[in-house]
Amino acid sequence: MSEATVAIQNPVEQFLRMDRIPHIWCPGCGIGTSVNSFARALVDAKVDIKNLAIVSGIGCTGRVAGYVNLDSFHTTHGRAIPFATGLKLANPKLNVVVYSGDGDLFAIGGNHLIHAARRNVDIKVICVNNLIYAMTGGQTAPTTPGAVVTSTNPYGTYDPAFNLPYLVEAAGAVYVARWTAFHVRQLARSMEEMFAKKGFSFIEVLSPCPTLYQRRNKMGDGLDTMKYYKQVSKVRNGAPTSEVALSKSGEIVVGKFVDRERSDYGGLMHDTLADALGEDYVETEACACQ
Amino acid sequence: MHADPAGVLTGTHFLDGDHACCEGALAAGARFSSGYPITPSTEVVERFASRIPTVGGTFIQMEDELAASITLQGAVWGGAKAFTVTSGPGFSLMMEHIGYAAMTETPCVFVDVQRGGPSTGLPTLPAQQDMMQVRWGSHGDYEIIALCPNSPQECFDLTITAFNYAEKYRCPVFVMMDEVVGHMTEKVVIPPPEQIEIEPRRYTTLPPEEFLAFKPSEDLVPDMPRVGEGYNVHVTGLTHDERGYPDMRPAVQDVLVKRLQEKITKNADKIVLYEEDQIEGADVVVVSYGITSRVAQRAIEMARRKGIKVGKFRLITAWPFPEKQIAAIAAKVKALVVPELNLGQMVREVERAAAGKTKVKLVPHAGGSVHKPEDILQAIMEVTR
Amino acid sequence: MAKGSVQIVVERCKACGFCVEFCPTHVLALSSAFNAKGYHTPYMVHPEKCSGCDLCGMYCPDFAIFGFKQPEEAKKAQAQASKPTVTEAATAPAPLAAAASEKEEQDAR
Numbered sequence: 001m002s003e004a005t006v007a008i009q010n011p012v013e014q015f016l017r018m019d020r021i022p023h024i025w026c027p028g029c030g031i032g033t034s035v036n037s038f039a040r041a042l043v044d045a046k047v048d049i050k051n052l053a054i055v056s057g058i059g060c061t062g063r064v065a066g067y068v069n070l071d072s073f074h075t076t077h078g079r080a081i082p083f084a085t086g087l088k089l090a091n092p093k094l095n096v097v098v099y100s101g102d103g104d105l106f107a108i109g110g111n112h113l114i115h116a117a118r119r120n121v122d123i124k125v126i127c128v129n130n131l132i133y134a135m136t137g138g139q140t141a142p143t144t145p146g147a148v149v150t151s152t153n154p155y156g157t158y159d160p161a162f163n164l165p166y167l168v169e170a171a172g173a174v175y176v177a178r179w180t181a182f183h184v185r186q187l188a189r190s191m192e193e194m195f196a197k198k199g200f201s202f203i204e205v206l207s208p209c210p211t212l213y214q215r216r217n218k219m220g221d222g223l224d225t226m227k228y229y230k231q232v233s234k235v236r237n238g239a240p241t242s243e244v245a246l247s248k249s250g251e252i253v254v255g256k257f258v259d260r261e262r263s264d265y266g267g268l269m270h271d272t273l274a275d276a277l278g279e280d281y282v283e284t285e286a287c288a289c290q
Numbered sequence: 291m292h293a294d295p296a297g298v299l300t301g302t303h304f305l306d307g308d309h310a311c312c313e314g315a316l317a318a319g320a321r322f323s324s325g326y327p328i329t330p331s332t333e334v335v336e337r338f339a340s341r342i343p344t345v346g347g348t349f350i351q352m353e354d355e356l357a358a359s360i361t362l363q364g365a366v367w368g369g370a371k372a373f374t375v376t377s378g379p380g381f382s383l384m385m386e387h388i389g390y391a392a393m394t395e396t397p398c399v400f401v402d403v404q405r406g407g408p409s410t411g412l413p414t415l416p417a418q419q420d421m422m423q424v425r426w427g428s429h430g431d432y433e434i435i436a437l438c439p440n441s442p443q444e445c446f447d448l449t450i451t452a453f454n455y456a457e458k459y460r461c462p463v464f465v466m467m468d469e470v471v472g473h474m475t476e477k478v479v480i481p482p483p484e485q486i487e488i489e490p491r492r493y494t495t496l497p498p499e500e501f502l503a504f505k506p507s508e509d510l511v512p513d514m515p516r517v518g519e520g521y522n523v524h525v526t527g528l529t530h531d532e533r534g535y536p537d538m539r540p541a542v543q544d545v546l547v548k549r550l551q552e553k554i555t556k557n558a559d560k561i562v563l564y565e566e567d568q569i570e571g572a573d574v575v576v577v578s579y580g581i582t583s584r585v586a587q588r589a590i591e592m593a594r595r596k597g598i599k600v601g602k603f604r605l606i607t608a609w610p611f612p613e614k615q616i617a618a619i620a621a622k623v624k625a626l627v628v629p630e631l632n633l634g635q636m637v638r639e640v641e642r643a644a645a646g647k648t649k650v651k652l653v654p655h656a657g658g659s660v661h662k663p664e665d666i667l668q669a670i671m672e673v674t675r
Numbered sequence: 676m677a678k679g680s681v682q683i684v685v686e687r688c689k690a691c692g693f694c695v696e697f698c699p700t701h702v703l704a705l706s707s708a709f710n711a712k713g714y715h716t717p718y719m720v721h722p723e724k725c726s727g728c729d730l731c732g733m734y735c736p737d738f739a740i741f742g743f744k745q746p747e748e749a750k751k752a753q754a755q756a757s758k759p760t761v762t763e764a765a766t767a768p769a770p771l772a773a774a775a776s777e778k779e780e781q782d783a784r
Contacts (some may be wrong), residue, residue: 008682010741017524020535027689027714034738040733052519056366066524066536071517073367074526074536075360076390082324083356087517088370089348090322094368094518115353182697184733217715223692223738231779270475273343282296282346287321287490288369 012039015049017069024063028222030181030207031061031128031150035068037175037184037205038099038126041191045168052095055084057104060135060209061128064099078108081116082124090287092266095124095195103130103141106162110142118172118201119265126191127202129164130209145248149216150168166201169258176258177203177242179209182229183254198266206252217248293317293450293486296345300482304638307445307472308333311401311465312341314449315373318488320399321347322370326354326380329413330469331403334375339607344397355380359387361394367517367525369451371491373399379435381420382427388462389428392550394525395460395504395512397491397669399452402464403472404631406657417657418580418631424464424636425609431547436464436609438579442476448606454489454593456559459553460511464610468582468631470660498522504546505532510553540598554610563606564615572601574674575619576627577640579605581660586629589666598674608636614645620644625673629666649673679727680746681719687739690714694731694740700724703731 013037025031042049049070056065058077065072071094075083078231080098088096105113105127116123132150133139139152144163149156162175164178175197179180179187180282187205208214208225220223229252237255263271273281297316305313312334315323321342327334329607339349347370352358355376362372376384381402391398405418409623420427435455437448456463474612493512494501498521506512515521528536529543552620554561567590569575578586595599600610603619605612616639620626625648628637637652653669655661681702688710695703695717704720717740719725725742732741 008743008746010682010738011729012685012732012738012741016738017535018702022687022736027736028691028693029736032738033693035735036735036738037731049519051515066526069522071522072524073364074524074528076527079356079387081358082352082361083364085350085352085357086322086324086361086366087328087368088364089350090365090368090370090372091518111353112357115357125722184730188733195640212664221691223696226693227696266472277343280344282344284321284346286369287347287372289319289321289371 011043012036015039015042015068015070017067018066023067026059026211028062028129028208028210028225028227029065030205030222033181033184034126034128034187034205034207035064038191040188040197044188045192045195047195049094051093052097053087054097054099055080055087056098057100057109058135059101059104059133060101060130061101062104078104079112080104081109081112081123081208082126085116085121088121088123089266092285098125100127101134102127102131102143103133103165106164106167107142113168114171115170116219117173117200117202120172120174120262122198122200122264122266124197124201125203126205127164128205128207130207130213132209132213134209134212138209139242145246147248148213152268161246163241165244166203166241168259169241172200173202173261174199174260174262175256177202177256178204179254180206180229180233180252182226182233186235186254193256193259199262202278247275291488291490292487293483294319295483297481298486299480301480303478305478306333306475306476307439307441307467309337309658310442310446310478311375311449311467313478313480314446315344315399316341317446317480317483318450318453318489320371320373321345322362322365323374324352324358324365324372325349325374326352326358326376328377328380330405330472331375331377331401333472334401334403342538352506355383356387359384359400359514360390362398363391363394364389366396366398369517371457372604373401375401376401377403377405378411378420379409381423381464385427388434389430389432390527391462392432392434393430393527395550397456398462399449399456400462400464401449402466404466404468414469415658416581416631416660418466418582419575419635419657421466421608421630421632421635424466431551432552433610434462434464434488434605435459435554436466437563438466438605438608439471439518440580440604441471442474442478442582445471446478446480450486450488450668451563454487457491459513459561460492460506460514461554461555465609466580468581479580500638502532503534506528506549506553508559510549515650522632554605558610561607561610562612562615565602565604565606567602568620569601569603571599572623573599574625574627574670575601575603575623576670577605577616577631578629579608579636580631582629584661585661586666587661588663589670592663592667593670598670599672604638611639611643612638613667616640616643617645622645623648625649625651627651627666627669627673628651629655629661629669631655631657631660676745677723677725679725679742680722681725681731681740681742683740684741685710685716687692687737688714688716690716691736693736697734698731699728700726702765722746
């Protein structure tokens with residue numbers, strides 16, 4: 001191994017609270033990998049970092065907010081999206097990213113997710129889907145495929161799992177993509193596209209949870225899972241989201257599925273009020289107090 | 291600083307409590323509300339929805355109270371003064387986020403227009419059954435401030451007070467109305483903006499390199515950072531250190547949670563508000579709040595006409611509870627009479643503060659209407675027999 | 676001199692193996708040395724094949740490795756070492772070093 005003679009920094013470190021590294025994620029967990037893609041996307045998209053805010057919920061992925069060196073909000077379980085909605089509406093110049101997990105966003109947070117998508121609130125949602133409730137020890141999540149073992153389904157899961165891209169598209173999202181932690185470059189590119197998009201945007205990132213999901217189901221470790229993603233993923237940009245459901249060992253369809261235009265919530269609100277009130281409408285660029 | 295004229299509807303109005311509360315919020319500088327409809331509170335945000343586009347700000351009706359109670363906190367961190375309104379069942383749903391506001395020291399206002407409970411209860415009829423819940427409803431140790439208006443005028447005035455306390459002490463502050471105060475229509479005088487004192491948000495003057503987001507000032511309250519200005523603030527509901535970083539050590543928990551309490555308890559003298567009348571020489575004092583205090587006033591007058599020396603003590607802040615004042619009164623009177631529209635909530639605080647020095651007589655009411663003055667009069671007469 | 680090189684923060688590595696597996700030119704292998712946590716950390720077994728693409732850095736969940744293109748000035752003598760080194764101010768004791776002459780085997784886990 002060679003040492004650089006010039007001090008060169010890992011490009012991700014400028015976005016991290018280095019005083020909190022090492023993080024708590026397990027060996028082979030894909031959350032950290034997704035953060036690398038996120039950092040790459042921030043650089044390539046030339047995002048104005050000062051005006052970027054990140055909101056997360058509770059869970060392993062929710063801890064991302066604590067490790068990134070941005071205005072970051074670690075909120076309550078399932079409620080990152082409504083918090084983000086308030087943040088964005090009060091301060092529209094902020095670019096608001098929600099970074100949270102599958103259980104947080106689709107179980108307890110499911111209602112808020114579909115309404116924010118319906119409204120087309122201009123927030124970007126990165127959902128790391130490890131098919132399980134990881135932080136609390138590996139319970140069944142609404143994304144856990146059938147016939148796998150979890151701590152609350154010790155004899156095997158039997159309830160069907162959500163197809164996240166399908167659900168989010170149906171609810172109204174204008175940008176929907178899925179990648180796995182293996183697809184680091186495509187993921188970074190999708191995130192870059194998403195930052196520039198106006199409206200409710202969603203990227204699902206499939207990730208190993210080697211400690212709980214994979215281990216309990218004898219599916220190997222993080223590396224085995226990443227190799228599995230490489231092997232069974234099929235990139236199908238534009239695929240109908242109704243056809244991208246996941247299963248225990250079936251094909252994984254990845255790609256950008258939805259990229260459409262629709263007025264975002266802020267725009268709709270503005271237009272309606274301006275039409276109705278004319279001169280009396282007081283448009284503010286932010287709701288700030290003094 | 292003075293109120294922003296854009297939100298002040300100066301003049302003499304005929305408004306119900308809900309509407310007056312909305313005007314109070316606007317006068318206080320509220321420019322964001324996230325709400326969810328629930329009787330008898332809905333008119334507050336309906337009026338806000340109608341007023342705010344001509345004042346400058348945003349209203350959003352969220353999909354439930356779980357969302358409403360956290361969306362307003364996102365807006366607060368986005369720079370706005372923000373509030374929500376609800377009643378019993380919605381209040382119960384908001385409890386987790388009340389704790390989040392307390393833990394993250396997010397200045398915000400929650401209005402609870404109380405109705406009969408428990409559960410769906412009496413949606414259109416009054417009660418004062420959330421008085422303990424407002425103090426203890428969320429999990430963990432924390433302190434809040436709760437104000438009890440007894441008229442539409444007070445709904446206006448005390449909502450401004452609520453916003454001011456919220457900014458000063460960086461905690462959730464509650465306006466505990468009830469269905470009668472909310473729906474009774476009375477004269478409300480809204481002064482000119484230069485006569486309305488507003489507490490500005492205590493933004494830090496330190497640059498990002500020197501600022502610690504949760505390091506308290508002298509008054510035990512930290513200054514707030516501005517989002518979007520490079521402070522890279524981290525806000526979490528986890529126990530955290532002065533940087534705002536999660537820290538699970540018991541020593542850190544001890545420091546943080548005690549400070550969250552002490553910033554209210556040690557400043558209680560500056561927070562507590564009450565109204566007293568003829569306490570000196572009284573044989574019995576009636577302790578009441580909210581709409582019940584209006585009925586109590588009538589009962590007290592009836593008792594005085596009978597020659598009974600009755601004093602009046604009205605809680606304007608129910609929390610922090612005016613324990614010093616009650617303790618002092620308890621030492622000198624034969625009894626305290628506590629009418630409330632519930633089966634005994636604030637009376638427990640009265641008993642606690644009285645510490646056995648005097649008799650405490652509750653005049654309960656399960657809710658659905660207000661007391662009859664005769665019920666309170668009878669209690670006064672019983673304790674002074 | 677190779678077009679690129681990597682820097683490894685040995686103490687952060689958890690030996691997940693992503694970098695070793697997904698390096699397009701198979702530059703890396705897990706060494707028999709280990710860090711303070713007991714993980715066998717990667718090292719450049721074929722440094723001459725490194726292009727500095729930083730795919731290793733993008734995969735690393737622990738931010739423990741990254742690749743970079745050799746800056747022109749640094750294209751001088753490049754030490755060919757087979758032991759991992761700590762690149763940040765150490766907060767942990769230095770790892771045991773493997774003998775340079777020993778054949779390194781790819782760690783299967």
